[in-house]
Amino acid sequence: MKLEARDINAYYGDFHALKGINVAMEEKTVTAFIGPSGCGKSTFLRIFNRMNDYIDGFKTEGEILLDGENIYAKNVLVDELRKRVGMVFQKPNPFPKSIYENVVYGLKIQGMSNKAALAEAAEKALHQAALWNEVKDNLNKSALALSGGQQQRLCIARALAISPSVLLMDEPASALDPISTAKIEELIHQLKEQYTIVIVTHNMQQAGRVSDTTAFFYMGELVEHAKTKTIFTNPKDKRTEDYITGRFG
Amino acid sequence: MKLEARDINAYYGDFHALKGINVAMEEKTVTAFIGPSGCGKSTFLRIFNRMNDYIDGFKTEGEILLDGENIYAKNVLVDELRKRVGMVFQKPNPFPKSIYENVVYGLKIQGMSNKAALAEAAEKALHQAALWNEVKDNLNKSALALSGGQQQRLCIARALAISPSVLLMDEPASALDPISTAKIEELIHQLKEQYTIVIVTHNMQQAGRVSDTTAFFYMGELVEHAKTKTIFTNPKDKRTEDYITGRFG
Amino acid sequence: GGNSKESNGTDDNLTGSIQIDGSSTVYPITEAVAEEFRTEAPDVKVTVGVSGTGGGFKKFVRGETDINNSSRSISESEAKMAQENNITYLELPVTYDGLTVVVHPENTWASTMTVAELKKIWEPAAQGKITRWNQIRPEWPDQEIHLFGAGVESGTYDYFTEAVVGKSHASRGDFTASEDDNVLVQGVSTDKFALGFFGYAYYVENKAKLKAVAIDDQNDTNGKGAILPSPETVKNGTYAPLSRPLFIYVNSKAASRPEVVEFVEFYLDNANALSTEVGYIAMPEEEIKKQKQKFQEFVSGLKK
Amino acid sequence: MTNSTRNRIKDKAFQVFGIFCMLIGLVFLAALLINILSEGLARIDWDFLTSLPSRRASRSGILTAWAGTLWILVLTSLIAFPLGISAGVYLEEYTKKTKMASFLEINIANLAGVPSIIYGLLGLEIFVRQMGMGSSLLAGAMTLSLLVLPIVIVTTRESLKAVPQTVRQGSFALGATKWQTTWLQVLPAAFGGILTGVIMSLSRAVGEAAPLVVVGALAYVPFVPSSPNDEFTVLPIQIFNWTSRPQAEFLVNAAAAIIMLLLITFLLNGIAVYLRNKQQKKIKW
C-alpha cells in the first residue's frame, strides 16, 4: 500500500469532522472521494499532507502511513513530507508572479539556484502538465493572466516540479469550463502512470471517468470504499445509493 | 401564459450575461432552470422580480410579461411587482427577528396593523409552508434558532404571506440535508396548485422530480427548453446531453 | 568669514547656543533682539522659551538656562535656590512696562476703574462670588464677567496681585490664566464681557481690538483721577501702581562664553530701539550706559 | 393616499434628507478649504518657505517648521515601520488563537484609541526625562512612533489578511516553511497594502501637535535642526502658535502654513490612495 489511513478521527474544536476512518490506496492508482457538501472530503484529503496543521483548534487522531511510515510521527518534518505529497486545490491558486517563478518556486526554496537546472526542471514539469506548448513563449508573463484552466494546469506543473510521489487534488476541475475539465481529466489519466492520485470531486460522472476506486463520505463517516464500478452499479449502502441517484446533495 | 420573457439580454457592465432569451411559462406549473455554474440561471431568475435593479452597472433589454403586462414598463412600481412575485433564496435568509415577525414582515410594511388579522395570516402562511406544527408553540423564538430546513420553509412562508402569484426559488434546497430537501420538494408539489413556480437547481435529479418543464442554460444562452421528461431522455442539443450525462459542471 | 560680512559687523566666528526662557512680557523684546542678533552672529543658535518669569527662574536657578527674561525681581526663595546650586547671576533692567487692564472695544461702560474695584474682582474671596459686571458697579450690565489674566508662573501675575490685591500670588482661581499673553488678547478681543490684564506691549500691538481701562489709585500725589497707560504716564510714574521695570538675568557661567557676552551687549545696545518698536517704554540713555558698564564689570570680574 | 404611496413618499423624503446631510459635510469641507486658501494663498512665496521665524509676521517663514516636520517624518518612519510591520506579521501569520494573541489584539485596539496627548505624557516622562533626551527631535519622533505603531500594525494585518489563504496553502503544499511562505509570497503580495497603511500613518504623524507640545516642542527655534538631538518645531505647532496670536497678519501666516500642511497631508494620502487603487487593479484574486 502506498497510502493508508488508520482509525482517523479529526476535530475542528469540538466538532467531530471525521469519524474513525480506515482506507488504503495502492500505488499508481486514482482514488476518488465523493459525498455531499460538508461531509469531510476536503478535511480528509488535507490530512495526507498535514495541511490542516495550521488550522487553529484542529486535531487529528490515528495514523497515516505513507510508504509504511506514519506521517504524524513526532520526528517527521512537515515541509519534507509535503515535498513527497503534492497538492492541487479547487480554485487555481498560482502565486502572483511569473509563470516561470511559479513552477520553480518549490525548487528554489529547496535551495536550488542553478539557472540551467531550474529552467530544465520547469520545462519538464510544464510538459508533464500539458501546458508547455501554450506558455513556452511567455514564461515571464504573470501567471494571473492565464485562463482558469491554464492556471490549474500551472498549479499541477508547480506541484510536479518537486517530484512528489503522491498527488492530492481537491475538486481540481470544479471551477473550470468543459474543455478545460476534459484536459484535466486526460492529464490525470497520464499522471497515473507515475503518481498515486487522490481526487475529491462533486461530479459523480467525473469520479466514474477518472478513478479506479471511489470512497463515499457522509457526515464525517466513510460509508463505502470500493472499485468505482462497484460503487456506481452496485452500492452496498442505502445512503450511497441515494446520493448516487441524486436523492440529495 | 403567466410569465413570458421576450428577447432578454442582460449585462453586468460590459459583460453580456444573458443572450437573447425567449421563454414562456404557463400558470400553475413548475419550471426548472439548470446549467453549469455561472451560466446565468440566477441572473435570469432575478429578472422576473427586478431584483437586479439595484446592482450597479446591470442593464436589461427586452420584455418580461407578467399576466401580459411588461414589468419593465416605465410606470411599473417595483415594490408592487415584488408583492406579486415572491422569492426564495439559496441560503435561508430569515431576518434576525422572531418567527412571527418574519412571517408578518411583508404585511406590516404594507401598513397592515390589525393584530388578529396578522396572526391569522401568519398561521395560514406557516400552514402552507408546512411549518406550522413545528413552530406553533414558539412563534416568538428567534428565527435564527431554527434548523436550516425550517429556516428555508420559514422563508417560503414569509414569501407566501403576502399572497404572490409567482414564486421564484434559487436553489432553495442546495444548502439542506436530505430530509429537509425532501420536505421542500414535497412542498413545491403542493404549492404548484396555487402558484406559478420557477426553480433554479444544480441537482438534475431534483429538476427531474419537481418540474414540469426544464430550461437548460449555457454561457448566457438558453440552449433548450422543453418538457422535463424530454430534456432528460431525449435532449436535442449536444451541450444539453453533455451536461445531463455529467461530461462537465 | 568673508570680509564683506565683517565690515557689516557680523561675526561669523561665533558659534554655540544660548538658552533663554522666562517672562512672556519680556519675550517680545528678547525675541526681537535674538532675531536681529542673527545678522550679527548667524551661527549662534538662540532659543527663547515662554514659561513665565517664575517658570523661567525655576530652570535658571538650576543652571538649565543662560538668561532668564523676568518681569519682576528674583524672589527670595528663588535666590536661595540659586545659591544652593552655586549659580551666580546679574540682573539687568532693559525697559519699562505699564501693566495694562483691558476690555473689549464694545465695552462702553468700563472706561475707568479704581484699584479697589480691581481688588474686589481679583481677590481670592471673589472666587465664585463676583461673577457679574453689576456686582462691581450697580449701573454696569447684569452680564457675566469673563476674566483673563497672566498665568501663575508669570511675573505679571505676581506683580499684579501684589499691587492690586496686596499680597503677591493671591487671587481668585476661576479665570482663564495663561502664560501666553496672546491667548489673553485673543480671549478679551473676542468677548464683549471680558476683562483682562497683561504687559503694555501686547496692548499696543493690538490696540484696534482692545480698550485699555484707565486706573485710579485714589492717590492724588501721583496724578489725579484715572490714568491711562502711555509712555509718558509710565515714565513719569503717574500710571501707578502698575508701572514697573522689566529685566533679564544673566547666569555668570554663561557670561564666560563669548557668544553670550556678545549677545547681552547687543541686547543693551539695542534695548531702547527694539523695546519701543515692540511697544515698551525706553529707558533713559544714562541708565542704559550704567547697565552696560555693570555688565562689563561683571564679565571682567568673572575672568579673574 | 394608499399606504404604498405614503411609503414611497417617505422613501423619497429620506433620500433628499440624505443628500442634504452629505452636503453639510461637503459644504463645510469646501468652506474650510476656500477660507484657508483665500486667507493664506497669497502669503505663500519662496521667502515664506525659506525664512526663519520672526517677530514680524511679514518676515516670518516656515523653514524651521517644515524642516522639523521632515526630520520627524524620517525618524518616525525609521522607528515605527520595522517595529509595526514585524508585529503585524507576527500577529497575523504566527499566532494561534491563544489567550496571549487575543490579549495582544485587545491591547493594540486599545492603544489605537488612546488619545494622542497621553502619548505625549508618556514621551515626556520616559524619553524627555528618564532617558534624558530633552525636548529633542528624537524624543518627539519616538513619541510619535509609539502613537502610529497601532495604525501600522493594524493596516499591516489587514493587508496580510487580504492575501488569500490559497497563496499560503499553495506555498506550504510545495514544502515551504512558514518564513519562506511569509517572506517570499505573502509579504510581496501584501506590499502595496502595507505601504498604503504606512503612508497613512505618516500623514497622521504629520498633523499631530498635542503630543509634541507635551514633550516640549514649542520653543522659539530660529534655526534648522541639524541632528536628532536638536530642539525643533513642526508645522502644526507653528500653526498653533500663530493661531494663538491676536494680530491678523499672523493669522494669515497660520493660514498659509495650513495650506502647506494640508498639501503634505493630502499628498501623502493621495499617494496612499493611488497605491491602493493600483494594487487593487494589479492583483485580482
Add this chain to the structure above:
Amino acid sequence: MKLSEKIIEGLLWLAATITILVTIGIIWVLLSGSIPFFQKVSIIEFITGTEWTPLFAKKEFGILPLVAGTFLTTAIAIAVALPLGLTIAIYLNEYAPARLKSTIKPVLEVLATIPTVVYGFFALTVVTPFLQGFIPNLAGFNALSAGIVMGIMIIPMISSLSEDAISAVPKSLREAAYGMGSTRLQTAFKVMVPAASSGIIVSVILAISRAVGETMLVAIAAGQQPRFTLNPLVPIETITTYIVQVSLGDVPHGSLEYRTIFAAGLVLFVFTFALNNLSFWIKKKYQEKYD
C-alpha cells in the same frame, strides 16, 4: 523547526510584545505621576470637587470642571455627528449609486485626515465669529463652536464605520427585504440598521472616545478656563486642554503642577480606555454573530 525559523519568529514576537510595553509604560507613567499626587490630595476631593485651581495660591483639586468641559464639547460633537453621520451612512448604503458612494466616501474621509490644528483655526477664526452673528452673548472661546466643528470632523468616523457595518450585513438580508416589496427606507430601518446595530454602536462609541481625547481643536477654540458649567456659550477647559496649557508653561519636573497633568491624564485614559474596551467587546460579540 529549523533554528533560523525560530530566531525569526522570536524577533517578530519581540516586536509584537513591545506594544504591551507601551501599555505598561502608559499606565506606569500615569500612575507614578498620580500616586504622589493622590498622597497630597484626597481622591474623594479630586473626583467630587467642583473647583480646579491647582496653579493658584489657593489650590483646589476638583476635576469636575475639566470633566464637565470635556463632556460638553463631546456631547455637542456627538449631537452633530451622530444624526449626520448615520444618515449619510444609510444614504450611501441604500440609496447612492456605487459611483457616487465610491467618490463621496473618500471625500468625506478627507475630513478625518485634516490635522486638528486646522479645525481649531477654523473654529476660532470663522465659525465663532459667524455664530456670534446669531448669538451675541457667545464668548470668543466657547464650547459651542469647538463642539460643532469637532462634530463635523468626526462625521466620517461614524458615517464610514457605520456604513461598513451596514455593508457587512449579509447581502441576503437586503435581498430578502427587497424581495418582500420593501422600499429602500423600510429595508434600511427595518432590516439593515437593526442587524448592523452593534457595529453602529461601536462607531458611535469610538467617535465619543475620539471626541473625549481631542486636544488641539479645543485648546485653540474652546478656552482655557476650568468652569463647572454646561453652558456652551462661555469659555471652558477640557482635560486635554489643561494638559496642553500646563505643558506650554514648561512644567518644572516633580512639582505638584507637573503631577496634576498626570492625574488629569489618568482620568482621560480611564474614560477612553473604558470606551475603547466597550467598543472592542461589542465588536467581538457582533463578529461572532455573523461568522
